[in-house]
Amino acid sequence: MRRQVVVRLSLVIVAFVVVQQTLVLGIRVGGIHPDVMVLLPIAAAVVGGPARGAIVGFTAGLVADLFLPTPFGLSALTGSLTGYGVGLATVALDRSAWWLPPTAGLAASAVYELLYAGLGALLGQPQMLHVDLAGIALVVACANAVVAIVAVRMVDWAMPSASTEGMPTAVGASLR
């Protein structure tokens, strides 16, 4: 079962990388492109809780860093923090609620972008704060709010054993 999760999760991450690096990079809103890789830790946290959100955030972030000119590991750090945070924030919520994925996608994506720039500046890249942060957060958040349902479905398929950390089993089952 564990191997199945790893294989499926790898497939999902690769699919997101391909979509991001091919289709999404071509989409521009005011010169800013969306970032669907951000959705992976958010979706994993909604499906499986804080620990899984952090693990998926770290892994997906490392993969995303391979294609970015920003410091290697920065997306992994931001992804794990975001995943963990979303998991904690949604622990008391009904995770089967239809509105949760888009809401989490919207809010957490905006937080991710601000955190990414802030951590980048903290780690010696002050120019990361000299961008249109509000615009980036808005574009990424709105795009990810739309795609979040698909992302949650895909991550849910990849982690069928993801339980239910912090929520009643029945609710977790209903997600699947």
Add this chain to the structure above:
Amino acid sequence: MSVTIITLDARGSLRSVTSGLRTVASDSLAPVRDVVDAVTRPVGSFLAGSVHYGAVQQQDEKLRAEIGQLRQQVLQQNDAEQRLRQLSALDNLPFVGNLQEVACQVIATDTSDFAATVTIDKGRSDGVTIGMPVVGSGGLVGQVVLASHHTATVRLVTDGQSVVGASYGPSGSPAIVAGEGWGKPLSGQLVPADTPLARGTLFSTSGLQGAAFPPGIPVARVTSASTGTVASQEIVTLAPVADLAHLRYVAVLLWGPAS
């Protein structure tokens, strides 16, 4: 663990590993990117054509098809002329001198919203390596920061991390031209207060010993200069000489600081 990775990468201990991984990742994705691009480009063209067609229809229903076709021809011609101009310009860069160059096509822009970069279609197999200067459209475009076998990432001079050693004026006074982020003007640093700088003054690469760029490449022109009441340096803003917003073809200079 993330912080450890970031620290090791920043210190250079992991640089060879991450560089290798980035090369493998980029090379693996290249064929997929080509296929997706080949599939999606006609769809995009079709949609763009539809929008264009609709606009013409509103203006003149009777002649809409003909007008649309003519406009498309003009656009294609303009596009072809622009491509030709940029390619021809690469053949005649006066500041390149005897340096060898590799002409490249820009295949993607800004892989991250936090960095001003472009991706070019030449990589290590064509002799392109990290640190090489990239020129085009009349001046310095940037520097190669990532190089895989068949593609490379170029950090533009406008990127917040870009710093170019430059010189200006008849005596070649030294200065630094720093990027402030995509779409923002460049800043001139180390220019002493009250230096008379006319609008349009050219800043070129200084090429001092150990510099990251060969000497004499035009970088930017002054757009404004002023000195504060207590400042020891002049506040100088500059505009890049190269037209970075419409980059299609650039040339990588096969040059390193040791050359």
